[in-house]
Amino acid sequence: MPNRNDARNHAPNDTPNDARSGAPSALELTVFAGGRVTRHPLPAEGRVSLGRSKENDVPIDDSSVSRRHAIIHLGPRIAIEDLGSANGTRLRRERSAGPTTKLLELQLEPGKTMELSVGDAVNLGSALIVIVPREGAVPREGATSAAPGQGPGEPIVIDPAMQKLYALAERVAGSPITVLLLGETGAGKEVLAEHIHRRSPRAQGPFLRLNCAALSESLLESELFGHEKGAFTSAGQAKPGLLETAEKGTVLLDEVGELPPSIQVKLLRVLEDRKVMRVGGLSPRPIDVRFLSATNRDLAAEVKRGAFREDLFFRLNGIALTIPPLRARVAEIAPLARAIAERTAGALGRRAPAFAPETIAALEAHPWPGNIRELRNVIERAVVLSGGDTVHPEHLLLDAAAAPPAAAPLAPTLDTSLAPAAATVAPAAAAKADEDAGAARSGQSAGDLRRELDAIERRRIVDALEQCAGNQTQAAALLGMPRRTFVARLDAYGIPRPRKRKSND
DSSP: OOOTTTGGGSOGGGSOHHHHHSOEEEEEEEEEETTEEEEEEEESSEEEEEESSTTSSEEOOOTTSOSSOEEEEESSSEEEEEOSOSSOEEEEEEEEETTEEEEEEEEEOTTOEEEEOTTOEEEETTEEEEEEESTTOOOSTTBOSOSTTOOTTOBOOOSHHHHHHHHHHHHHHTSOOOEEEEOSTTSSHHHHHHHHHHTSTTTTSOEEEEETTSSOHHHHHHHHHEEOTTSSTTOOSOEEOHHHHTTTSEEEEETGGGOOHHHHHHHHHHHHHSEEOOBTOSSOEEOOOEEEEEESSOHHHHHHTTSSOHHHHHHHOSEEEEOOOGGGOGGGHHHHHHHHHHHHHHHTTOOOOEEOHHHHHHHHHSOOTTHHHHHHHHHHHHHHHHOSSEEOGGGTOOOGGGOOOTTSOOOTTOOGGGSOGGGGHHHHHHHHHHHHHHHHHHTOOHHHHHHHHHHHHHHHHHHHHHHTTTOHHHHHHHTTOOHHHHHHHHHHTTOOOOOOOOOOO
16 A cells, blocks of 8 residues: 655655646656755646745755756646856756767756756756656665565665564564664665565555654644644644554654654553544544654663653564664675666666776775765766766765775774774875876866865755754754764864753753
8 A cells, every 4th residue: 555644754845836736747856966865746737946045846955056047847848947047057968979979068048948858967057957757766775676586676685684684574574563773874774664564464554654853843743643623723624643544554653762752751652552642632542553663863872861761662662673884784885886876777768877896996985974875865966977888986976084994894883984083094095096087087176076075065064954953963864964973074164063952941
């Protein structure tokens, strides 16, 4: 059955206004900007505005993009119109010339319109957009079908520790026990949760993922438990909560460590009684739901400092499964990269590119603070930037300063971002040599590229802090970055750390 909560799990800016009001098409817009990759379903017909202002249907957070930059016209034909942008709109299109393929770049004049094809790459300033089929979209991080001997949609599991973990998950799946999934952001907790659901007796029921960190406390209560008509000002009619809609299915409480204390109390009651009380309701309603939860926090430590209820922790922790970070399962990096590249290229109507040996070496040497989520963004961007048959290291745009020492094997919990500066001199020099070689091929200075990437990352961090009202933990989660790495980046870029708000206790 489809996930009845799909629409609720999208961020407000992930869907253009026209898409919300009109019939959706089989296309979506992929945006590469500010070091992030976002996807936006497109309507079958209408206009979709693009620009830096949040008033646009698709806001693009990049300083090179004008406030109102361009409009995509959708219908029997697809076209893009430049709105007089400061940094221009350029179309990049592949054309066959005998046995070779050339990459053409066409500049769009202000106020003019140019027809687009699915898979065309368009630069808005330095941001990149591509219209791709929704059916061919790359799956969630870690869930691919490229591993030998695995069925469609099955995760790639090669590392011995991961094989043991998934074997244990198979045994746990058949029981009603609650499961707590632990691991860094982007390590694949949701993929493992879906695997448990698919192997459980509830596989034919809905799988509902709820990000506990994405909703405010008041909204979270209404979304979880539902409300009766008139329960509050905007409650014009009764609405079942998400836990009710997941009847006979599985609920994943993602980022469960972010639950506010008042919701923790009510969730504990639901776990004990298997009943929910709607906001404004008079009697509880029974539910038949299996609970999985996931967090990148140390909940035992949160319990000790009083931030998480001990009784709720014991209820959620029927069995804990810890997913190792990607840097501890190096054998899976190359197969994951190839699978993501194959799906991305397929969505663009291209053949899957090969990876140069030095590209694989660079991928395996990178510490991946954002884990599989970061790998996915890097590979998607590299496939678009390569524009050919081979992905080279310069297409990855990896943060060379974060690379671990080449001679030392990576421990499962090593955080190289906090290593002493002296320890990163040699790998940084080696990475710079790789950059210089790539820059010679691309015609761009390696130093200019590094400064540009540093400026992009600094802006992303500052913007994330603003969006999260200075909360460093939430900002780190928003960027798919471990908190310790995030704090280290604040110091490296000279960004003042927000002061903690004083409590009224």
